[in-house]
Amino acid sequence: MSASPEAPGVVVEEVRERLAGSPGELTPHRVAQALRETGRPVGDAMVLAVHEALRRDVVGAGPLEPLLRTPGVTDVLVNGAEAVYLDRGDGLERSAVTFPDESAVRRLAQRLAGLGGRRLDDAAPYADLRLADGTRFHAVLAPVARPGTVISLRVPRGGGYTLDELVAIGMVPQTLGLLLDRILLRRLAFLISGGTGSGKTTLLAALLGRAPSHERLVVVEDASELRPEHPHVVALEGRPANVEGAGAIEVRTLVRQALRMRPDRLVVGEVRGGEVVELLAALNTGHEGGCGTLHANSALDVPARVEALALAAGLGREAAHSQLASAVDVVVHLARGPDGVRRLAQIAVPARTSSGLVEMEMAVEVPAGPDAPIEEGPALGRLVDRLGGLR
Template sequence: MSDTDALAERVRSRLITLGHPPTPAAVATAVRAEYGSPIGDRTLFTLTARLHAELVGAGPLTALLAEPNVTDVLVNGPQEVWVDRGAGLQRVQCDLGDDTAVRRLAQRLAAACGRRLDDASPFCDAKLPDGTRIHAALPPVAASTVHLSLRTFRPQGFTVDDLVAAGTLTPESAAIARAVLAARLAFLVSGGTGSGKTTLLSALLGEVRGDERLVIVEDAAELRPVHPHVVSLEARPANAEGAGEIPVRTLVREALRMRPDRIVLGECRGAEIVELLAALNTGHDGGAGTLHANTPDAVPTRIEALGLLGGLSRDAVHAQLADAVHVVFHVVRRARPVLRVVTEIGVFRVGPDGRVRVLPAWRHDGGEVPGQAALRVLLGVVGGRR
């Protein structure tokens, strides 16, 4: 262990003993007390900055996470670090020391989230105080070395016009999206992991009228719509003792009592879909959410599977879905060049067998759109009623 590492351990122990949070001022005071000899201002400033990053930040990864274009930082061991700057993964030079140093880094990040990471609990999925999402896996869950996955949090939100400029939306699909919002149709944004579902949903919510109250429920707060009246509710995992959990499903029920004009579920991923469908069927129109699905056609099937987790039968899921959700925006991440594109807008329709299906109402490639007339009816009838 180097002298700096030893100093970091003494500073950490001192802060824990005194019960002081690792603020820059507290770290500077601890460094001065633990340094062992008189220390100059320049040395104190340098050590404080470095140790503060070690104690509460991401250590050597801090500079990468601070880059404005970086969305993900992935660590596959002490000498293998990858970043995504929006153009796919690229390997970068970043020396993290050895396996022991990477393990300590992962444990520090987990501790900053209030989570445990050790041999008894070898993986962690949490959020740092600055909003960065972290997933860590220790051996033997990780086969050979510690693996870290960090997804950065960017507080600035995109607008619909920004997404048109970026190519995610076309002027035509943007106009449809605005009409859906104005008509207060309930909608979902579907797509694969990393396709830009949250970014698109956040931009669309920014188009909602300013006098409407948005109540957003998320497993981890990521939606930041540019809107004057947003209430954000975030689920809480159990602590190290297994107590204190507040699941998303509970928060959806609580949201109903908060006088929402629109209820938004950041990601439909479990039994909470039951509460969302119930809300959208009892006067809470205009709601929204995201859903993992490979194609628009797969969306009803995914909702059916989640509804079964919540205790609904297959028939009950489709009966609820038929009146709850009207439109789906499907977004795809294309590899070269890297671009997130809304490829299809579909409408939910009930088939002869009573099962809900998605009919394409608009396609980026100009393909056949048998649901176009249905979308016009929805926009006209619901919009006229409003």
């Protein structure tokens, strides 16, 4: 935890050890008594500083709590005891927060994992879960991780962004905002691709918020992050196995359940496994307007990514490409620029080649940089035709 002049780490640790020897509620009175026993000064400022430091260590995210409450923060990353970073949308920046030692980081990671009902110890040195407030938590204990225990926290944005706000902050060019709006309202099936932290979920939530209010959105996710501002959203969330290795619910299973729930739009928050087979099948059997996100390096790499996921799930290469060609109308790709800012980078359309496989053809490309001109690609005309004319 951060060590302040009033409550240096050594004082906090001494008080913690004395309090641990006599269980009871953490109160300023008990802290003052422990300070007296250590021979430390017992001024009001010292008592309150030590009490607050200990309270943060057993409630919420401990010393990370102020960072998680920082306006605009999307990620808080802990790389061992000495390095804590945060991202406020402009790339990673190092914070002033540190921990006294590796054991403090490990305690915090284990406590947060415990809040989510997960085991985190030397036998199970990593955990991935969603905390009660919606924060996505991931941790890997040392020595598996270096330079020490690593914690990654993905912070949900209260209320989410609207498409207009994404245009205002420069993530989406205004003309392409209109294009995305038309893609949604024309009920084209689309995938949003990009790397980790590129803004896929943010953009998908903003677009779903513009879906007509009478539509029923059924959202399936491995860990609940997608929370569109829409009056009719039903969410299904996967569940990992418990400590005994039982009770897991796969996203693939939930996609099949979602199809029986009369969705107007089937949404898979992140396609990263066998659920790609069920999603493509659904989009090929009358479920218009379906969508999801997918990790990929570019829009052009999406067919290879879909193929790999489908093959692992037992669907052959030719069948996977055939399903993709008829299921997905558009791929929207997001990327971080050299300045660390997330931006819409590409919009592409799938096309079947003479070999029967699918390749993506570029419709629109936005070079890196806030003022870079939008480049039209050879597939823009086909996309406009699918939209019923927009130029």
